[in-house]
Amino acid sequence: MTEPKNAAPAAGRVVLVVEDEAAIRDLIAFHLSREGFTVLEAEDGLSAVATWQRERPDLVLLDLMLPEMDGLAVCRAIRRQAMTPILMLTAKGEEADRVSGLDLGADDYMVKPFSPRELVARVRALLRRTAPDDELLRMGQLVMDRPAQRVTVSGQAVTLTLTEFSLLRCLLEHPGRVLSRRFLLQEVWGYDFFGDSRTVDVHIHHLREKLGDGAALVIETVRGAGYRLVGEEP
Secondary structure (H helix, E strand, O other): OOOOOOOOOOOOOEEEEEOOOHHHHHHHHHHHHHOOOEEEEEOOHHHHHHHHHHHOOOEEEEEOOOOOOOHHHHHHHHHOOOOOOEEEEEOOOOHHHHHHHHHOOOOEEEEOOOOHHHHHHHHHHHHHOOOOOOOEEEEOOEEEEOOOOEEEEOOEEEOOOHHHHHHHHHHHHOOOOOEOHHHHHHHHHOOOOOOOOHHHHHHHHHHHHHHOOOOOEEEEEEOOOEEEEEEOOO
């Protein structure tokens, strides 16, 4: 692990960059540190998990193809313990690889080669989702405590990833309204998304599974339009 000499620890949130190619790692670190982030680095999966456990960064930039332990395994290890935002980097463009990362709890992905400017924008967007709110949201038997980033159904805690939490919050803030995939991508991901809308579909699928039938609400698919949250008001 190394830290860029020009990092600004007083001003920045901490980002762990996990990338085995030194040139790419240095490029990412340079642009993040220039924007005021404190950057930690790891060049393989095992050191990434050790660094994350020791430092508990605010966000992880995680390459998929890593020596010692691949990015999917690293993502799985982090998700077993925390909701730390994870932005996955991959040279693979196949849908299956992207979906695998999302299935394991990654919050977003970028396919190499990518724009450093867009990368920084996505990092900022993910971190904005961790900003505290000051009220509860309720629907049916579901209660969302936004400051604590906690969701309960009939008093039982439901474990969500950061992106699942943000997506559910968006739906709860617009009850009964049909929200398009593009709207959800812009509101939840926080940037203009030009890619596969299956990103939203995967997270909606996970939300439905985790909330189950006891929440007394339904995330409806409105064909050709998007999604709508309906349920019984408490």
